[in-house]
Amino acid sequence: MSTAQAVSGGPWLLRARVEQGVSEDARRLAELFVDALAFRHSVLLGERYDRAMEALRDAYEEALTSGWDGYRARPVDSFSYIHALSFVSALPSTVPLPEVAVDPDGEVEFEWFRSPRWLFTVSVGRSGNLSYAGLFGGNKVHGVEQFSEGLPEAIVQNLRRILGPQAPVTESRAGSA
């Protein structure tokens, strides 16, 4: 898939919704969308961008309706989606692309997984706040940061931790409490 195709086939659904909307929310969403698209050109290029867009699009489409998880999950939040687009675009090219999902509360979530006890998760809120949690063997971290220009230092530090040489590639589940 080319970049052009990814753009036209990625947030196209959202763009159509925005164009139809007349509310303040819709106007704000359109602004965020334009910002996100402009931002991605400066950082993410080529195949990596296509893969990121495709994963985001798949997650978005799977969670469009209430109860998409078979229980009572909220539909994916469009504001969260747009901020998620900016977030993934802000990742340095040296950082592996995370797994993408939607949480039951409608927020887009990114996860870097090394093992069940060594993983890092970032959930993108509708206002652009980043709720994060990490499990690093016997240690855990969690907190919230605002995402505006560039990745917050706390996110960068935890990405270093999850991707660093001390992180196990595999881990036995034996002995898990």
Next chain:
Amino acid sequence: MAPRHRLPNPEQVRPDEPLSRYLLQSGYFSRHQRRIKPHAFLPEPSTRATSVFRTSGLIETEIWRIAEEHVSGPAGRTIHGRADILVSQVEATGLCVDPDNVPERHAEIVGWPQEKHERLSLAQHLAAVAELRLRL
């Protein structure tokens, strides 16, 4: 109907009781990595609770039958698998299991904190200790 025999105490859970969280969303687990993803345990936003069933005393076919009768059937969905976890493992995180028994054997994991990052952290712990059982 789900088996009515060997019912657990409807009002009180035991620490060694197994619970099953049925998985209807393929993104809630990884077949390749053989693992449950943390967000499979995150609570429903409207109730702030995670729906589970108490499966003590049941054999495999009975555990899956509950899923079909009360979860996948009513939702019109396919059941992909389930996450099995003990009450003691849930309670070790500070969360609680509320046996509402509606429908029979149903319970909810409750006590989730207000902040999203705290919920994520707890869900990571639950996913790390839960066992993935795939529907064959």
